[in-house]
Amino acid sequence: MNLLLTMLSRFLWVISLQFLCLSSGALACDDPQLGKEPAAPTKKKYQDVPVGPFHLDLGANLRLRHEYQAGFDVRRYEPGTTDQFLLTRIMLDINLRFDPDRRVFVQFRDAHALGTRLERKDFSKSNPMEDLWDMRQAYFEWEKIGGSHLDLKVGRQQISYGDQRIFGPGLWGNTGRYAWDAAMLRIDTSRAWVDAWIGRPIENRPELWPNREFKAPTAFVVYGGIKQLPFRLDIFYAGKYGGKARTIGESGKGDLRSHSIGFQLQKQARQWLDFTASLVGQTGRYGKDTIRAFGANSAVGVTLPLKWRPRLAGQYTWGSGDRNPADGIHGAFDGVFGGADINFYGDLNLFFWANLRDYEWDLHLNPGRTTKFALEHHYFTLDQARDAWYTTGLAILRRDATGLSGKALGHEINVRFSWQPAKGPEIMIGWGHFFPGDFVRTTGAARSASGYFLQATYGF
Ligand SMILES: [Ca+2]
Numbered sequence: 001m002n003l004l005l006t007m008l009s010r011f012l013w014v015i016s017l018q019f020l021c022l023s024s025g026a027l028a029c030d031d032p033q034l035g036k037e038p039a040a041p042t043k044k045k046y047q048d049v050p051v052g053p054f055h056l057d058l059g060a061n062l063r064l065r066h067e068y069q070a071g072f073d074v075r076r077y078e079p080g081t082t083d084q085f086l087l088t089r090i091m092l093d094i095n096l097r098f099d100p101d102r103r104v105f106v107q108f109r110d111a112h113a114l115g116t117r118l119e120r121k122d123f124s125k126s127n128p129m130e131d132l133w134d135m136r137q138a139y140f141e142w143e144k145i146g147g148s149h150l151d152l153k154v155g156r157q158q159i160s161y162g163d164q165r166i167f168g169p170g171l172w173g174n175t176g177r178y179a180w181d182a183a184m185l186r187i188d189t190s191r192a193w194v195d196a197w198i199g200r201p202i203e204n205r206p207e208l209w210p211n212r213e214f215k216a217p218t219a220f221v222v223y224g225g226i227k228q229l230p231f232r233l234d235i236f237y238a239g240k241y242g243g244k245a246r247t248i249g250e251s252g253k254g255d256l257r258s259h260s261i262g263f264q265l266q267k268q269a270r271q272w273l274d275f276t277a278s279l280v281g282q283t284g285r286y287g288k289d290t291i292r293a294f295g296a297n298s299a300v301g302v303t304l305p306l307k308w309r310p311r312l313a314g315q316y317t318w319g320s321g322d323r324n325p326a327d328g329i330h331g332a333f334d335g336v337f338g339g340a341d342i343n344f345y346g347d348l349n350l351f352f353w354a355n356l357r358d359y360e361w362d363l364h365l366n367p368g369r370t371t372k373f374a375l376e377h378h379y380f381t382l383d384q385a386r387d388a389w390y391t392t393g394l395a396i397l398r399r400d401a402t403g404l405s406g407k408a409l410g411h412e413i414n415v416r417f418s419w420q421p422a423k424g425p426e427i428m429i430g431w432g433h434f435f436p437g438d439f440v441r442t443t444g445a446a447r448s449a450s451g452y453f454l455q456a457t458y459g460f
């Protein structure tokens, strides 16, 4: 499916992914994860339209998705409930170029949820399902300022990097999870590129136009990649600041000042063998607590030289949890600004990269040039028994501070099939089932959860 269409694909996705494609063969271009958010190629029919001294590019992306959910909803695991609804989304892109280096880009996005049992009041913060014709992006970009290696991008913008695990747009959700009001400087040379930016995430509110920033956190980010290596290597620093003593730690209230440092590496070692590794360390202050948290992910994939090109992958993801609820150490990893609603932690979105161990097996097939199939199995446990099961919104869902309920969260199986007959349209269908483990059974209602979706997308 094409999410951000012509110019956005060209300038954000492709710029960051082209290093991967150039240096690592077909790794990213091949979409080995069969993610829910592949960047499809786009038509160029409505591009380069002269408007006075300017040139205009138009794009659109239409998406319809029917979902049935039993035992969970978009917020959390919720045994005993069922829901079904139709999600509609339209995104319109307007790109006005002054010259090859300067442009203004505006993206309008309209999202509705028809028939759901959830109402606006069920979302105290950002609404992930509904928002009426809001301006999701609106920025000015100036590349190669004065013939230099420096680019500037200011305004409301989507920012994502690498495999989206650490910085993700979260566009599987109907309104999109991460857009930013940000000012970004980029230095791009033949040896390396670096983005330095400051920004705040946008909150999606159907009753507000335009949407506003969250008051906190403010993000300070330096994210870069080294070129000319036989693999893709990204290195980053991400600071989060939240003032006014609104952060409540186990030792008392205070500001949030967190520092995340890490890297992501991807390599296509052979035509049949690929690796991924990400590692993040976090330090700083969480209220009156000291942050000491870690996140890691590594995957090995083997593509067999058989019909349908089967790729088998094993994957392990770890997000540290808090060992002791009274020691003044904040041990729960917060996932940086990572994609929560793509298929990293299961398609039902019951889990997030905090206090989690995720043991995953994947089987991906390409039955034809236009079709993809994925079968994935996750076994989830808590990292620390005394810390909580966190939702994708980092809310505490269940916690046994004694640790006596164990760590076993359960198994999840996901199946997805997609068909993209041409560049514009795509049909995707998927199913997932969650089998609760001992921790879930001991801490409350524990019926299995099941979900299905059928999605049609068209982009130009
Ligand atoms: Ca709005």
Ligand SMILES: [Ca+2]
Residues within 6 Å of the ligand: 250, 322, 323, 324, 325, 326, 327, 328, 329, 330, 331
């Ligand atoms: Ca602690």
